[in-house]
Amino acid sequence: MKSNQIFVESEFAPLKRVVLAQSQFSLPARINKETEQFLTEDSLKALEGAEGKDIADAFPALQNKWEVEKENFEKILQKYKVEILRPRLLTKEEKVEGKEDGYSNFFARDPFFVIGQMIIEGSMKLGHRKKEVMPIRHILEQESEKNKCLYLSVPQADRSGDFFNMKGPFLEGGDVLVLNKEIFVGTSGLASNHEGIVWLRNFLSNFGYTVTEVPLHPKILHLDCALSLVKDGLMIVCEEAFLEDIPETLKNWDKISVSLEDAQKLITNGLPINEDVYVTDMEFQSIGEQLTKKGVTVEYTDYRISRGFGGSFRCTTQPLLRFNE
Template identity: 50%
Template sequence: MIYVENEYATLKKVVLAQSEFGYARKIKEDDLRFLQEASIADIEEHRGKDFREAHPEKQQRWEQERTELKQVLEKYGVTVLRPRKLTPAEKHAAGDDGYANFFVRDPFFTIGNCVIEGSMRFLHRRREVLPVRSIMQEEVYPQDCFYVATPQPAVALPDDLTLGEGPFLEGGDVIVLGDTILVGNSGLASNVAGAEWLKKFMGKFGYKVEMVRLVPTILHLDCALGLIRNGLMVICDDAFVDGPPAIFNDWKKIHVDMEAATSLATNGLPVSPEVYITDPAFSYIGEQVAAYGIHVAYVDFRISRSFGGSFRCSTQPLLRKG
């Protein structure tokens, strides 16, 4: 069965990212504005290298982070699927743009019984869906569900820092809340054209799509808020141009500042309404979550977070229901 009811229903089947990254040779500096200063310096220093080559010890720790997350998920009965690795041909085809196979949340997403391939804005991520395609064939094709792809983005002029008209639509910006879908827009990822396409498609199934404007230093909507269970969330109010979405007015909120949001404080992962995963760096958030009777599991995710993503970014549910 393929179905995602919302962000916090019991997680039963999930895709967990691999840990592959190739530094671009050509860098658009403005597109790094969501990262910590140390990560920006690292990208500039290691242009054209594979992360494994540049940081062999960190590579091992990075892979171990995902292994430990897999173990925690399986402890709570979640079936965990892994994408394959990038092929040499796929890495070669990336050229100067670099490559990524590290945050499976973004290149595709699941809403209800619809599996949708996204349309990535960053050039190094535009082929990131390819390692997931075998999972689509094995897990999605046999099921009674829809499987579609967002239109591929238009080709931009070389000096176009916006990277073109899109449409851009990335899973980190897509928050599912019953029949309401929120789509973030900071100028770094999903855009109006992407949200309009999603509205056109999902509207036929009775879903409402609402665009949420984010400040330009936030990559995705899930870097600004995270749903823990029905009525409880962690949120950075300063990340929203127009204030937090009105749909959450009556929710209880754990507030974090912009510095914490940039460090991925909102990007935890609910396994069920009773279990929530976060990084020990955010134990102060975990303590507040635990006060609501929710068990908090901690996994050190510092390497993953240095790339601008964390637990939600590293996972994509295929079944989250009940």
């Protein structure tokens, strides 16, 4: 495994290499509250006046604080000797092209994901996120050249029809949770859909994986906004977010339960560094205290601005290497 730097075994296997997102975001010129319903009212209010603008231009002081959040998070990752790769910044041309629909370069989790030795480019549903993989693609190309892995992409999506009836397939990394040979994929109507899950299931079945579809509450964007696999046998979970109960494999796990309201604040979107260390926002001391009682060391840092834009620690990272030696 030392010669191969692409492998993800589970959500909590020791994190060794990761892509950490940049901090670039422009809202669409017109915000559709129906498709952005995963954002809290506080978030929508805070973003008023920024429609069609880069956050750096609309709120420069906020942009600076946002970048500091990433720097502080990066220091925690470095503390545990995690190798960090960063996407490139968007070009001027990319920003001009995305002015109407908006653009996003701050979610490394969703535009691609890694399962075992497979790098898979996703298919994004929200219009301003369609090209989110582009600032990351050079990393994926380099990594696939250097390592023994498969590198492929979800089929191009059929985007005809209204937002909630587009066929796709859609598949986003925030919906994909890896637990050894079982892969959980959420679907709320806002991101990944059944067609994307069918494609993934058919592909991964060739490599001994099973894929479990997890229907979600429509105010939950991704599965990782409702479920965090902290370590083997322990999870943080919003049971209200699951339309068809918790997946069977996880029913006997020890659980720390949270409300739907807290799930929307991304309380489950912390990041395990390994089974002994978990990163979360300093606002979520109540979760941290419960984890500490269960033998987990908790690292706190302020990630309020990132969360206000709809993504926390897991959302802004995508592991390239997570395995037990």
